[in-house]
Structures are given as structure tokens and as C-alpha cells.
Amino acid sequence: IANMVQGVTKGYERRLKIEGIGYQARMEKKAIVLTVGYANAVKLDPPENITVELPDATTILVKGWDKQKVGQFAAEIRHVRPPEPYKGKGIRYEDEKVRRKEGKSFASGG
Template sequence: MSRVGKMPVAIPQGVDVSITADQISVKGALGTLVQPVNRLVTVKNEDGKLTFTPADDSAEANAMSGTMRALVANLVNGVSKGFEKKLTLVGVGFRAQAQGQKLNLQVGFSHPVVKEMPAGVKVETPSQTEIVIKGADRQVVGQVAAEVRAIRPPEPYKGKGIRYADEKVSLKETKKK
């Protein structure tokens, strides 16, 4: 059996989990998230802990039990604590400004780039060169951060662009004559 799938998911105080035949709904302080249940995995709520067991002995069911456990653990974490991604802007004149659900970026183009945030995702700019993307759904937060980074990814010679706060950009050496 999957090592990840064997570990139960503890449900913290203030988080409500309801399991139906086709989905798991997790409700907490930061919102409600829903995950469809795979038919190869059996989910049980036993005294404050969720357990995931494969429905049969196939390798696919074994793998899906670990996957379902990780996805539901992310849901529980998201509605209780939330997730965030930090991005930094590197470059002369590169600026970011959050205005409600919109992110205005000036990153070296002839026009400002406006990125609309989806529902459930908040964006903050503590300084002009820092962007913090927050939300309850880990997958959506990561996807939005990747889309913002893709507007101007770091270039390999000077390192200018939008990068994750913990990202290391290896710079290339310029050509010699």
C-alpha cells in the first residue's frame, strides 16, 4: 500500500468534513472546497481522522489512495491556514500594484499588463517589487502564480523578470570574441 496513503489526515478544530458517494466537502474559516472521490479509493471519517484505503489490490488503486490523501490534506490545510506564493520583480522600473482583484504590472512592455485574479484568490503588494498571492486552494494559488510569472519570466543573462521569492536563477556568461 502507498506510504502516503497509509497516513491519516487529522481534522483540526473549526474544520467540517462531509463525505458523500462522489465527493468530499471541506468547510473551514477560509471557505469551502470540494474534491471528487475516485472510485478506486474508500474514504472513512473515524473520530476526527480521515483514512484512505484502496478499494481493490490493483497498483492503480494503491497509487490513487496516496493521491487522494494528499489532495484532501491540501484541502484541510487550505481552509484552516491557507496557502501563499511570493513573487519578486527584478529589473529597473519593474513595478507591481494590487487594486482589488486586479494586479497591474509594469515590466518593461510598452503598456501595463493587468492580470485579473480568479474567485478565492487575493493578491497583495507589500512593496512595488513584491507580490503575494493568497488563497485556500493550493492548486489555484500555484496556477495563478505561474501565470503571473509567465508574463515576464527571468531572462538568463541579467536575470530580469518576475521570479518566485525562493527561486535561484543561474545566469549565463555572455559570448566572448
């Protein structure tokens, strides 16, 4: 019940960042179109009572009064291209830390 009260009074928001060369987002009417390295752009329609804003081409702001719907739609956007551990490319939450891995080491011989 406390989440519902906060949702109506303040609202909830989830911020996502897009990392990667040529990766970007744009709006087409109410839908969000993601260009994230696939042959075709990925188009996602937000559920009702959810608004999507793009402060810039690499930042996505999901807002709404229902905490579960905001989190679910943000997770669906992230699922399109989750951050990968080697170069850090992909869509991540703004407060998310991506654990980086080292690439293959060059071994002499072989």
C-alpha cells in the same frame, strides 16, 4: 484531502519577486497591473477565492485556500515576464534560483 484541510486552516501563499530597473506592480481595485518593460502595462484579474497583496512595488503575494489555484495564478503572473538568464530581470518565485549565463565573450580578430 490533506491539502484541502491545510488550505482552510492555514491557507496557501506564493511569493513572487520582480527584478529589473523600472519593473513594478500595482493594484487597481482587485486586479494586479504589471509594468515589466512592455509598451503597455499588463493587467491580470485574480480568480475568485484568491487574494493578491503587494507588500512593496517589487513583491507580490498570492494567497488563497486552494493550492492549485494559488499555484496557477502565481504561474500566470510569472509567465508575463519569466526571469532571463543574462541579467536576471523578470518575475520569479522568491525561493527560485535563476541560473545565470555568461554573455558573449569578446574575441580578438574576425
